[in-house]
Amino acid sequence: MERSTDKAVTHVLNNHKGGKQLQTVWDRYEAQQPQCGFGELGVCCRHCMQGPCRIDPFGEGPDRGICGATADTIVARGLARAIAGGTASHSGHALHMAHVFKKTLEGKAPDYAIKDEAKLKAVATRIGIEVEGRPVKEIALELADKALSEFGDNDKALIWAATTVPLGRIEVCAELGIVPTSIDCTVAEVMHRTTYGVDADPINILLGALKCAVADYTACHLATDLSDILFGTPQPVVSKANLGVLREEAINIALHGHNPLLSDIIAQVASEPELIAEAKKVGAVEGLNVVGICCTGNEVLMRHGIPLATSSVSQEVAIMTGVLDAMVVDYQCIMPAVATVAECFHTKVITTMPIAKMPGAEHVAFNEENAVESARAIVRQGIERFKFRNPDKVCIPQESSTAIAGFSAEAIIGALSKVNAEDPLKPLIDNIVSGNIRGICLFAGCNTVKVPQDHNYVEMVKKLLAENVLILATGCASSTYARHGFMTSEATKKYAGEGLAAVLTAIGEAAGLEAPLPPVLHMGSCVDNPRAVDVAAAVANKLGVDMSQLPVVASAPEAVTEKAVAIGTWAVVGGFPTHLGVVPPVLGSKLVTETLTATLKDLLGGYFIVEPDPAKAADALLAVIDERRAGLGLS
């Protein structure tokens, strides 16, 4: 099977100088074949020590586990735990953010500050904090406490969820009993109800899982809001994406992981003249070149225009260029293999977080209370490695694409307000009504080793753009479209259907760009998916309908992580038909499969569409968009 459709990645895989024994994610995937079908179907259970148990999917062997759990129960429990895992990750990310926010306000983290007062006030107002006439710090402290209380034991619905979705959604969730009152308690509840001998009703377990997904949404939204307050709300910025951004004559430091608490500070110190001088002194005549990988790469791309090197599945490939002096990581999606691949080169892998260390890497603890000094120390580690670089092992591909990023909800509304300052949403709604914009699709999720990298994304987006579907992208989806040149004005001319191209051109010109907006809007990292919900909620509220009626769909065509499962699930709860291009481990239960792909449609409006073939998936999404348009009386 082809490994990647990214020419830069393919070039390095074919020409790297790391030696034949170097193994990448694709080699390890091959070595894992065949993978266990019980796991693939979700019918194995290791939740107790009487197990492991598994159900014969062919119906000849056991049809229940030792405790009596059927395939339906086992699959539902497994899915619920995956969602809990994803939610725990986003909770960790958001809580980390909230802690540092509080420390900042208390003066304990002097290198952070409130960078976006307008966002602070907007969020405060939204969650019911009195803003008028109060000092910023006071508002912020109250906001910090409200944020922290989202993780604890409460008796009220989570504020960050309840204040960001249309009323209709809240009613639907209340009716189903899936309104969470705490982020972390909900994760704990899923772990509790899926442990030995608690919840055996597959539907009840799935409802618990849906509730947990709402908690995940809450954590994501909270994290995004706090990031914007501390580091600024993204605005359109032009940069470059793909491995061609690495430079032979510079110290190349890759920021990999998720949280901007680390990466934003490193992005800041990387422009300090002293550090650049130190880099030049060791022989890197072009100074420091900080690049991004995975979602923290998206964070610094949007806020600092820092180029994006590659996405998560190809993280090892960045090292294999032979010019990466350091890879600085925080948490999530960092393959332990990077430390092994780095052994074939001079690259130093630096872990920074107490909960995320790996054998073979150097741990340099990142201290938020002394963030800038910590960041400088980390950058210096990269500078030190330059002299160990082996010129014979250099393999930098040519490819890099221009990419316009930074389309936060605020930035999109801002651009629209250039068309209609009184009523910014009107041009968007008018064009949806007229059919110039047939619908909106949010692409989210990861890159998987199970399909040639980016293949599903690219094939689907070409088809959808030609059919006038406006594309929003986050996480590794946005990285994919940035690397493949879909985030440029030229891409609008090349790929967008007539109606969509006209709209993007009109907005681009009104906004003073003298060129169309890109047809794929980079909305941020994977934790930033709620930004897309904010836009959809605004449109729904304006139209007086629920989100489940909008011609808006979501797709995770190359999903990998538990986080992606959680996000996909809350997208469904949000009322969006959500496509998965990789079959999740649920097919061992007909009941669960049918619930996810059909029954939920009646309950929530949103549901899962599982389709590995990208062409068929695009057709399915178009059909859903048309169905929704018809429901709204649009042709």
Next chain:
Amino acid sequence: MEVIYVRADRCVGCKTCEIECRIAHAEEKTLFAAVSQARPPKRRLFVEQGETGKAPVICRHCEEAPCIVDCISGSIYRDEQGFVRRKKERCMGCWSCIMACPFGVVVRDADAHIAVKCDHCPDLDTPACVAGCPTKALQLVDVDTLPRERRKELLLKKEV
């Protein structure tokens, strides 16, 4: 004569058969003893990813067994039940059987310096891989009924 019959469409690739095979050829016949054995027991069948799906690849106990033809030391022989087996004490580690087997299911035990192959578990009522297969992808089938079984499967496929 009963032989092991592979129904590839039933294989989910869990490799339980490989584990059961190792246990059956371990010093103590338990999983935990097998994994902690100083020289872990070798497996005699291999779950592989083929072009059309997953399937265990296993000794066919061929009628004109190439491994018997090429064995130059009299180690590989056909037992009274008709299964192709290997006499440990006769094996000199020349690997001619590995050279001969077109299915690649004779392997080298480098520690013991002998060739290792499926012996159809002569001490068990049912070979360990068959007994362990959770989806009945491995079955014991009487040779005389095999054609009928095959015919039945083909018919089923045609109906679909």
Next chain:
Amino acid sequence: MKYLIIGGSIAATTALNVLRANRTDAEIQVVADEAVPFYYRALIPFLLDKSRRVDEILFTEQPTDDERVQFYHDRCIGVNPKKKVIGLASGGTLPYDKLLLAAGSSSLTPDIAGVDSKGVFTLRNMEEALKVREHLKRCENAVVVGGALAGIKMAEALQRTGVQVTVIEQLPHILPFIADTETADRMTKQLRQGGMEIHTDDSAEEILATDGKTTGVRLASGKSVPADLVLLMVGVQPNIEFLADSGIDIDQAVLTDREMRTSVPDIYAAGDMVQFHDAVIDKDVVSALWGNAVHMGRTAGFNMSGIQAYVPPLLSSLNSTEIAELPIISAGLLHTQSGQYAVYTEAQGDNYRKLIFEQDRLVGMIFLGDVSKAGVYTNLIRNRIPLGNRRAALVREVMTVIR
């Protein structure tokens, strides 16, 4: 039906067992110049170093235990197809209805001065092995003339008994029929590390002796190597002299069809004394490979029993062994570098693999070290399977294993 088999090695015994299994009415006579019981020739090195006793290298089932089988320890000196009798060295004759020629091959003795000295041996059968073993008791230095597979296996056995061994090979590399230069170099290095001396590109000119007792070998290069034992392992030739007046068609060896029938009715042939066509190298060849002898013996046995059978495709190069603790399996073409072929090699540590393709057919291979699944590929060579567009995938599959 009177069956007569000339020969006592694997081709003969395989045919004998097929006859026994398929013809209850058979009267079978076997004439061989080695005494029974039958034994496995490949185990002779273990007899030499005493790691196995004589009874441990014998066939576990002796076909002569069958009362239908009559064994003569004798040598056939001629075949008369008109009278359907053979002549014996002991003077008598034996009649047959169907005759199998499976007399095998015997050691070549090189034309070197001093080969008659005491302590010089050829070594191919049990009798010779026991003689060498007896002589070994008084030895410190041994020279093996000939660095092909048989020579190296004997050299290793001698070394295991504690004597200093020197191998003389006239070609630039040892093991020319099972290894390419890369593999041979690795083997040579490994053997030398184990204390064996190896002289390639050199040959024995004279065996030096004092009072008729071997003391050393003088080489073409001028060097002298001390030796109180010399093994001559320079190759074998098919035993076909006795057929000179038989009227049976012979080229380099006996010619047969695919049913192992010679040009004369009711006379079949099998084993080392048969010439066959190697489809991979497209040449008529004679080989002394065990597997080929089994296939030919089987085929002859069936056809002599009245059951039609054809010999499968045979290769003149198909070997598996272990030398200096390195397993090696090779088949087909080994050395070619010519543009007509695509050659792939991969080396990693002790492992080395080479694949040679002619268009979409695998025509040669060497697996050194990790020999896993070699049979899958030797069978692609033997059966000349066209790979179509699977060639690249096959190379990847083979090479990834040792990466």
